[in-house]
Amino acid sequence: MDVVRQALEGRTTKEYAGLALLAFAAYVVANIIYNLYFHPLAKFPGPRAAAASRWWKAYVEVYKGESIVDRLFELHAEYGDVVRITPDELHFSDPKMYNEIYNTRSRWDKDGEMYAPFGGNSTMFTALRYHDAKKRRDLTASLFSRKAVLSLQGSIQEGLDELCDIISARSAAGKTTDLFRAFRCLNLDNVTSFCFGWSLHTVRAPDFRAPPLEEVQNSHGGYQFWKHLMLFRAVLLPVLRLRFFLLWQLKLTGYYDVIQKLKEQVDTLVARPDELEAAPHPIIFHSLIDPAHGAKLSAQELMEEANMFIVAGIGTTSNATGAGVIGVLSNPSTYDKLKTELRTAWPRLDEKPTVEVFESLPYLKAVCKEALRLSHGITSPMLRIVPPQGATLAERFVPGGTQVGVSHLFVHLNPTLFPDPHAFRPERWLEPGAESLDTWLVAFSKGPRSCLGINLGWCELYLNIANLFRRFDLKLEGRAKAFLDGPRARASGDWKDCFLPCFEGPDMLIHTTPVAD
Known part of the structure; x- marks a missing residue:
């Protein structure tokens, strides 16, 4: 702790900001490397940019204003029946998978990000669990x-x-x-x-x-x-x-x-x-x-x-x-x-x-x-x-x-x-x-x-x-x-x-x- 305190003594606000930015950049790089090579979904096919960060999907839907479903038709044609489109998300093209995911036995929770724009999770439709x-x-x-x-x-x-x-x-x-x-x-x-x-x-x-x-x-x-x-x-x-x-x-x-x-x-x-x-x-x-x-x-x-x-x-x-x-x-x-x-x-x-x-x-x-x-x-x-x-x-x-x-x-x-x-x-x-x-x-x-x-x-x-x-x-x-x-x-x-x-x-x-x- 003394070493850390001595290293920080005398630094300006600008230098602290630079250190914080450097630490954040290191975190982002480390997270990308993890998502690409060590994540549990790393072996699933899909665009490398999509596997690296959730921002790829945001780039498609928000910045470019495109429909992700249109991209999905292209991606499945290139990568096959299952495609990784964010570090934590998989999309399946085989209709049989629909009945596997959405059935009376699979009482799985909803994704919070997708339903949050409707105003939280306090209604029947938006409740995640x-x-x-x-x-x-x-x-x-x-x-x-x-x-x-x-x-x-x-x-x-x-x-x-x-x-x-x-x-x-x-x-x-x-x-x-x-x-x-x-x-x-x-x-x-x-x-x-x-x-x-x-x-x-x-x-x-x-x-x-x-x-x-x-x-x-x-x-x-x-x-x-x-x-x-x-x-x-x-x-x-x-x-x-x-x-x-x-x-x-x-x-x-x-x-x-x-x-x-x-x-x-x-x-x-x-x-x-x-x-x-x-x-x-x-x-x-x-x-x-x-x-x-x-x-x-x-x-x-x-x-x-x-x-x-x-x-x-x-x-x-x-x-x-x-x-x-x-x-x-x-x-x-x-x-x-x-x-x-x-x-x-x-x-x-x-x-x-x-x-x-x-x-x-x-x-x-x-x-x-x-x-x-x-x-x-x-x-x-x-x-x-x-x-x-x-x-x-x-x-x-x-x-x-x-x-x-x-x-x-x-x-x-x-x-x-x-x-x-x-x-x-x-x-x-x-x-x-x-x-x-x-x-x-x-x-x-x-x-x-x-x-x-x-x-x-x-x-x-x-x-x-x-x-x-x-x-x-x-x-x-x-x-x-x-x-x-x-x-x-x-x-x-x-x-x-x-x-x-x-x-x-x-x-x-x-x-x-x-x-x-």
Whole structure:
């Protein structure tokens, strides 16, 4: 110690800074050498820069603004079925690995970095540990059961009726309709009505440009920045709680109004749980607040959980609806088959069939499945942490603590499972033995952390596609948004992987003509 003290005596602040910088540089070099040659994953193939530092992935996603899933297609073509893309992360291209990683047996934790930009790990969706997520999931699971969803399909149909009336009015005025925005508005109205008992009626926004959704869409690209810049996140998130974080980080003044409306509802129900009796139907707060014993979560936790239901509920179904519309309109034969089936099952427009009827229509069901396949749901690999004892994946031992994942695109676009995978071809779901393909439709994920709202999503998708194609004759105007077709999307520049797809291409404008019985 005396030697160290003597060496430091008389040094200036500048010299201390130089020593600190030198020590940091030595640490970085030593860490790179370890990652390249001595790390437990050192023998797995991949770019040397990716193996050396996590900054390679940040460079691709943040600095270059590229989609890591596009890079992954290139990397797997070069390195094989498993690729190391950070010092601690492996990605697998074999669809069989999807069922190995995301299944009811593999109750592995989520990766903290990937889910932190959503505001911490205090919700069912963002909870990292399986058991924490299960406790939250069990509270509200009954609300999203098939029986519960079917009992409320009337309110979903009412929202669709309002949207169809607005589309008809636009048609009469000679206006096209941006179906991407229209169905995002409808999804937001559905999720608030279903979960909280009130609708925002965003479908009434001029040209469907509802401020909350416009702001979320415009700010979507910031996901990668907040995922990788952990220092900023670590400093700011504890200080800026949910509503202030949203307002400051994303400048979501319109969405802030939604948060305020939620806050008023939460504050009212926490103070007077008996107000739940005034709800038009069971809502999530019936499960999260007990009139006899009060809230099961804190007011802040209730707010964050409610907000996450909104965030999770406005993307997948609207994207799938868009993919279905583009796919059907791109093929006259597909369009004619769907229209004929719908006219047969729904002869009078004023006598609307139930979801159960639509589910029984083979071609409509095939169209919905193909729409989900080509919209993918979440596009980023949903990273899971291998447990401490390690696991054998793709016939290789993967040590504990490794982040592993398979992007949905590597399942949905696998040419062995889905020949001509970029083509929208509903017939593939009707061919002999097609039932086996259901295993590989993973838009809602699989396993114990799969999407809680899968029944609601299917209900919305059936009703969306059926109502749109039965009640209107449709025609695309020009080039619509390119939906998720793997590496080809890189050339089109229409979307970027930001957990969900972030669309940057032209608007999805549709000419609509109302039909008579």
